[in-house]
Amino acid sequence: MNKDTRFTDWEYPKIQDGKPTKYNWIVQHKDNLELGYKTDIGAFSYINAKYGVIIEDFVQIGSHCSVYSVSTIDNKQGRVRLKKNCKIGSHSVIMPGVTVGENAVVGACSFVSVDIPDNVVVAGVPAKVIKHTDDTEKN
Numbered sequence: 001m002n003k004d005t006r007f008t009d010w011e012y013p014k015i016q017d018g019k020p021t022k023y024n025w026i027v028q029h030k031d032n033l034e035l036g037y038k039t040d041i042g043a044f045s046y047i048n049a050k051y052g053v054i055i056e057d058f059v060q061i062g063s064h065c066s067v068y069s070v071s072t073i074d075n076k077q078g079r080v081r082l083k084k085n086c087k088i089g090s091h092s093v094i095m096p097g098v099t100v101g102e103n104a105v106v107g108a109c110s111f112v113s114v115d116i117p118d119n120v121v122v123a124g125v126p127a128k129v130i131k132h133t134d135d136t137e138k139n
Contacts, residue, residue, distance in 0.1 A: 010038045032069070041065075042090065051096065052079035059083075062090030062108065069096050083118070092127075103133065 013021045017030045024043040027033050032049040036056040042063030047053055051069035059082045061067070070077040078097025082088065086100045089108030100106060100116045107123025107130075116122050121131040 029069075036084070051077045054079065054081045056082060056084040056086075056102075058085045059087070061088045062092065064091045065089075065093070067094045071096050086116075089123075105133075 012035070013023060015021055015027050015030045015033070018026065018028055020026055023041065025041045025045040025047070027047045027049060029049040032052045033047060034054045036059060038058050039055050040060045042061055042065065044063050045061055045065040045067070047067045049069055053067055053069055061082070065088055067080055069080050076096045080094055080096065081099040082094070083100060083102040083104070085102060086104045086106070088094065088100070088106045089110060091108055092106050092110045092112065094100065095113040098112055098115060100112065101118035101120065103119045104116045105121045106112055106116065106127060107121065109125070110123050110127040111125040112122070112127045114126070116127065117129070119133045120129045121133065122129050
């Protein structure tokens with residue numbers, strides 16, 4: 001299924017601070033979230049947008065993911081940006097201040113604590129580049 005047919009009936013979701021959307025994902029500090037067009041966020045994902053989270057167009061986030069703009073463990077904070085058409089695998093964690101590049105793919109169960117370039121596949125704890133994609137794989 002390509003992105004043109006997958007999102008035929010896409011509508012901007014109703015987001016209430018700290019309450020599950022109809023798709024069962026939660027945002028805290030919703031006023032600091034910028035949600036792009038035709039995004040897909042999986043059930044049971046959590047977004048803490050206290051210091052800003054930007055999710056650009058056509059981004060996919062798997063289920064059970066966490067996106068943090070603030071960490072109470074190490075006191076880090078910073079805006080998170082998920083660039084156009086990137087994909088975050090299920091059960092992954094994105095830490096404060098991180099940018100995930102355009103068309104990048106984050107493998108399931110990955111821990112992302114540094115910026116990820118455009119057009120790569122990363123995976124692991126911590127996430128590391130395992131492959132560069134070519135232009136034929138881009139949407």
